[in-house]
Amino acid sequence: MDPAADPVERLGLPAGGSQLLRQALTHGSFLNEHPDAPIASNERLEFLGDAVVSLIVSRALYERHPDEDEGALTARRAAIVSTRGLARIALRIGIDRLVVLGAGAERSGERRRASVLAATLEAVAGAVYLEHGPDAARVWLLGLLQDELDASTSLVTLKSPKSRLQEVTYASWGVPPTYRLVSAEGPDHAKRFVVEAVVGGEVLGHGEGGSRREAETNAAGSAVIELEARGLHQPREARPSQDLRAPAGTNPVRTGSSGS
Numbered sequence: 001m002d003p004a005a006d007p008v009e010r011l012g013l014p015a016g017g018s019q020l021l022r023q024a025l026t027h028g029s030f031l032n033e034h035p036d037a038p039i040a041s042n043e044r045l046e047f048l049g050d051a052v053v054s055l056i057v058s059r060a061l062y063e064r065h066p067d068e069d070e071g072a073l074t075a076r077r078a079a080i081v082s083t084r085g086l087a088r089i090a091l092r093i094g095i096d097r098l099v100v101l102g103a104g105a106e107r108s109g110e111r112r113r114a115s116v117l118a119a120t121l122e123a124v125a126g127a128v129y130l131e132h133g134p135d136a137a138r139v140w141l142l143g144l145l146q147d148e149l150d151a152s153t154s155l156v157t158l159k160s161p162k163s164r165l166q167e168v169t170y171a172s173w174g175v176p177p178t179y180r181l182v183s184a185e186g187p188d189h190a191k192r193f194v195v196e197a198v199v200g201g202e203v204l205g206h207g208e209g210g211s212r213r214e215a216e217t218n219a220a221g222s223a224v225i226e227l228e229a230r231g232l233h234q235p236r237e238a239r240p241s242q243d244l245r246a247p248a249g250t251n252p253v254r255t256g257s258s259g260s
Contacts, residue, residue, distance in 0.1 A: 007098050011124065013140060014132045020045070021131075024123035025095075027116060029102035042123035049126030052134075056141050057081055060149050080148045084161060084221035086118035089144055091229055095120050112229070113206050114222040161221035168227055169199050177204075177223065179216045197223040 007013070007021055028041040057080050061073050068076075079085055090096065096111050099120050110116050129137040142149070165177050180203075182194040193215040197205040204226045207218030 010094055010098065012093070012143065013124075013128060014136050020127040021124065024049075024127040025098050025120060026100045027102070027105060027110070027120070029105035029110065030100050031102075033102040033104070042120060045123035045126035045130075046119045047126070048129065049122030049124065052125045052129045052137055053086070053122055053141065054081055056138050057145065057149070060142060060145070064149055076151075080145060082221075083114050083118045083218065084225065085148070086121050087114035087222070087225050088228065089148070090117035090121040091225060093144065095124070109203075109206065112222075112226060114218065114225050115208065117225075161217055161224055165197065165205075165220040165223050165227075168224070173200060175200055177220065179219060181212065182206075184212070195219045199223070 007025060008015060008018070013021065023040055024042045024045045026039055026042055028043060031037060031039075031041045054077070057077055058073075061068075061076050065073060065076070091112075095117055099111060099116065101110055101116075105111075125137060125141060128140055162177075169175055169177050176199075178198045180196045180198050182196055184191055184193045186192050191210070193209055193212045195207050195209075195212065195215040195218075196203045197207070197216070197219040205219045205221070205223030207215045207220070207222055209215035209218055
């Protein structure tokens, strides 16, 4: 956590409740390395916060878009409360600078991983709900999500993360992303895949899932978030980049623009 940052002030939270907020910002990797620390991880708060966020977003969409049917409302909600959507909001309010990680997770880039950012935001929502009540949680979340809640229908027709990543990387550097399988562990009926999204030799995102396709989609979403943080969220005129230029002599595996 940034020692100079006041999480309550930085996140725009109601005053008080520092203990639960501290827990909400504590990733399980920190407890794995410091088992005697007098605090729990944010996993239970994430469980609660997931329901809090979904309910508040559902009600807000129901009230703000009275002419839309169930399908349109469901699509809007999915765009907002997806891992990618929540991670983008978490980056916007600086949660990436506040989450407390173990040293190993820090080295592996967990601080910018979409799943970590989204889970931490949900945990904070759970902490606000417990400490200050549902009304305070609703006011706080609606303030964060105002743009997403009021967005035009273009929000629900966003292209898939894999398509968006390919568009951005092709337009900016002329190379497509590739997806590298890191691991596939567990029994056949419950295997977990971990995939990296790579552009020009640089790992831009990590993703996990119950299938390789799902893991690639999540890795692409994580990479899109990373590029957004660099100001590259929209395709633009192609230009060379020393950091993301494809290594000489390589022929990256090209991926189609389809996929979830």
